[in-house]
């Protein structure tokens with residue numbers, strides 16, 4: 001047995017390609033099979049065929065295109081996730097908008113690569129993604145992360161706005177560790193009213209107790 005085939009048999013990454021453009025598929029197979037640790041075990045030209053191969057071959061990783069003739073890559077990603085939560089999914093596409101990146105990630109993709117990626121880098125990405133990493137092409141990563149953080153800010157703003165001024169005041173006192181009666185005394189309100197405010201705050205923040213409310217208040221800068 002040659003050195004190459006010995007290495008090929010142990011610890012290999014079994015991979016399925018889903019790409020409708022034949023020339024790209026052939027190129028990818030040659031590049032990937034050229035690495036001793038990777039074996040392309042199946043190729044599909046459509047989403048449904050790809051799904052069948054995933055069922056039949058149980059690969060460790062799937063490389064898929066977003067634009068496919070039947071179901072698109074987003075739907076394929078969701079369907080693969082239903083079959084196997086552990087399988088690694090690498091999107092390889094020419095689509096580079098942040099919407100597409102976020103949609104692919106929320107469908108369950110672990111990596112997002114653009115098609116002009118150099119072959120050595122693609123092999124690195126395949127290996128690191130199989131090792132548990134996630135990977136975004138640097139050209140789309142910063143924009144996608146910006147959209148992520150903007151939506152997190154919007155959520156925080158929404159929570160802040162959902163609380164009345166009085167409730168925010170009460171929340172601030174909860175963060176300081178005050179009890180219901182201490183809050184009532186500090187604000188010159190009845191114990192009953194103080195309890196009602198705390199109740200309403202817990203509900204609006206969707207938390208179980210005042211400790212969780214305090215943590216969320218600090219985490220999301222609500223007070």
Ligand code: CA
Nearest residue numbers: 020065067068
């Ligand atoms: Ca395509």
